[in-house]
Amino acid sequence: MKWFTVKIIFLLTVALFVNYSLSESAPHKTSEINKVMASFPQETVTRITIVGDTGTGERAYPPGFSAVQKAMRETMPDALLHLGDFVYQPEIFPDSCPDRYIDEIKKTLVEPYPLRLFVAGDNDLPAHKFKPTASGCWNKIDPLDSGFDNPKTPRAFEGTRLVGNALIGVILSFPWQDPTQWLQPRILEAREKGLWVILAFHEPVITTAWYLNKRDTLLKQLNALEPDLVLAGHQHSYERFHPLILDEDNAFKITKSETGKYQSGDGTMHIVSGGGGATFKPFADLQKNEKHTAPKEVFDALAKRALMNHFITLDISRDILKGTVWRVCVKDDPDDKWNPRWKSRKDFWNSIPLECVGKPEGVGIYEEFAIKAKIRKPDSLTPEPPPL
Amino acid sequence: MAEGWARHLKSDSIQAFSAGLEAHGLNPNAVKVMEESGVDITSQKSQKVEEVETIPFDFVITVCGHADEYCPVFSCSTTVVHIGFDDPPKLAENAKTEEEALNHYRKVRDEIRTFVETLPEVLW
Numbered sequence: 001m002k003w004f005t006v007k008i009i010f011l012l013t014v015a016l017f018v019n020y021s022l023s024e025s026a027p028h029k030t031s032e033i034n035k036v037m038a039s040f041p042q043e044t045v046t047r048i049t050i051v052g053d054t055g056t057g058e059r060a061y062p063p064g065f066s067a068v069q070k071a072m073r074e075t076m077p078d079a080l081l082h083l084g085d086f087v088y089q090p091e092i093f094p095d096s097c098p099d100r101y102i103d104e105i106k107k108t109l110v111e112p113y114p115l116r117l118f119v120a121g122d123n124d125l126p127a128h129k130f131k132p133t134a135s136g137c138w139n140k141i142d143p144l145d146s147g148f149d150n151p152k153t154p155r156a157f158e159g160t161r162l163v164g165n166a167l168i169g170v171i172l173s174f175p176w177q178d179p180t181q182w183l184q185p186r187i188l189e190a191r192e193k194g195l196w197v198i199l200a201f202h203e204p205v206i207t208t209a210w211y212l213n214k215r216d217t218l219l220k221q222l223n224a225l226e227p228d229l230v231l232a233g234h235q236h237s238y239e240r241f242h243p244l245i246l247d248e249d250n251a252f253k254i255t256k257s258e259t260g261k262y263q264s265g266d267g268t269m270h271i272v273s274g275g276g277g278a279t280f281k282p283f284a285d286l287q288k289n290e291k292h293t294a295p296k297e298v299f300d301a302l303a304k305r306a307l308m309n310h311f312i313t314l315d316i317s318r319d320i321l322k323g324t325v326w327r328v329c330v331k332d333d334p335d336d337k338w339n340p341r342w343k344s345r346k347d348f349w350n351s352i353p354l355e356c357v358g359k360p361e362g363v364g365i366y367e368e369f370a371i372k373a374k375i376r377k378p379d380s381l382t383p384e385p386p387p388l
Numbered sequence: 389m390a391e392g393w394a395r396h397l398k399s400d401s402i403q404a405f406s407a408g409l410e411a412h413g414l415n416p417n418a419v420k421v422m423e424e425s426g427v428d429i430t431s432q433k434s435q436k437v438e439e440v441e442t443i444p445f446d447f448v449i450t451v452c453g454h455a456d457e458y459c460p461v462f463s464c465s466t467t468v469v470h471i472g473f474d475d476p477p478k479l480a481e482n483a484k485t486e487e488e489a490l491n492h493y494r495k496v497r498d499e500i501r502t503f504v505e506t507l508p509e510v511l512w
Binding site for chain 2: 005006007008009010011
């Protein structure tokens with residue numbers, strides 16, 4: 001033996017993924033080892049399906065949810081990221097979470113997906129005086145997801161997980177707490193590995209649906225972390241903003257693209273995706289609600305918006321983050337007792353355009369967007385695979 | 389098989405180990421096809437990552453081959469290199485005969501040998 005030898009370990013994969021991810025809850029025993037789908041950028045494409053506000057329950061729009069969940073599973077994703085609000089129920093201050101909701105969630109949002117990340121929505125958490133119809137189902141829903149790689153965070157229901165070439169960070173919106181301290185080191189580590197960074201929570205920090213000025217607080221905190229993509233639900237709409245950077249005066253620096261193609265470093269792209277099955281409420285500006293109408297610069301940053309049932313598939317490879325927004329149109333049946341419009345009995349609400357009006361039943365692409373990696377670390381540590 | 393090849397071909401320059409998230413015992417088909425190549429791996433044992441995590445490895449090579457599977461990854465600063473070999477048991481799942489199954493193992497065996505022959509220089 002030479003005086004100098006190299007210690008090498010060959011790590012094998014095992015068929016744990018399927019076994020544990022389909023169980024009620026994923027193991028959290030990750031002491032010294034992280035389990036990831038890819039250890040650093042490599043030539044794999046991981047597909048994540050993203051949906052929000054699916055709203056099982058009596059206050060939702062069941063035909064919409066039924067069509068969305070069916071279409072979602074047909075896209076054959078590797079993982080599901082749910083942006084919260086799984087249950088809408090009519091009772092106020094419910095004593096318990098009826099099992100019928102959980103049974104439906106298991107069938108539609110758990111069993112089809114080998115890996116699941118769930119965000120807590122305000123309708124999932126316990127009811128309180130400002131949200132008396134909240135279902136209180138979160139303690140039954142949370143164990144159905146796949147857990148975090150590293151659950152060591154200051155609060156419950158927050159954490160990160162590596163999925164393919166991306167770090168996904170889940171943040172709790174209720175109440176919001178600045179995540180910088182626990183999240184920033186993980187983001188920096190992910191960046192070192194050349195991974196994409198995606199953050200997800202329930203209540204959006206920027207929206208034209210029902211505008212609340214969070215520019216000096218939440219938006220500033222999030223953009224300072226420089227994620228590639230920020231995803232939220234809550235508003236029952238689809239909104240995508242061009243990548244934006246907040247300058248020192250909190251003014252937006254926007255990179256616009258008519259084609260939806262951007263480069264990493266252009267800024268953070270914010271998306272609101274809450275069209276999984278809830279009823280549609282018109283945007284504040286369409287309601288002539290001045291207080292909650294977004295200011296001009298927010299509209300300037302807006303790339304697309306629509307009131308529609310939809311979901312997003314995100315195809316993540318090392319060099320490109322490609323999003324496809326799927327519009328799901330339900331058959332327009334005049335005898336249907338369900339109506340996709342919130343407060344549908346009011347004439348005004350019926351005058352608000354919905355994306356699917358006049359479109360045939362079915363699933364189609366509403367839009368596509370992509371963020372291309374500008375700079376990648378050299379591949380010197382990745383030998384070429386042996387020739388076959 | 390990778391450990392076996394490394395011990396067989398590179399014992400003068402490499403101390404080779406292998407481990408997984410779970411220990412399942414040696415795969416008899418792997419043993420058989422390695423034996424065909426003159427490498428006896430029966431003395432190797434199937435071990436869990438936890439059993440070797442205190443060893444200061446210079447390199448960790450993940451050899452899982454499918455994007456929809458999980459690779460275990462050391463969280464320390466060891467350099468991790470990924471080589472995506474196919475998983476022979478998975479390839480052989482639908483084999484109609486034992487010979488057909490063994491052919492899958494042979495194919496991966498030979499690919500691993502080709503890679504191990506380039507070690508450790510290819511890692512620097």
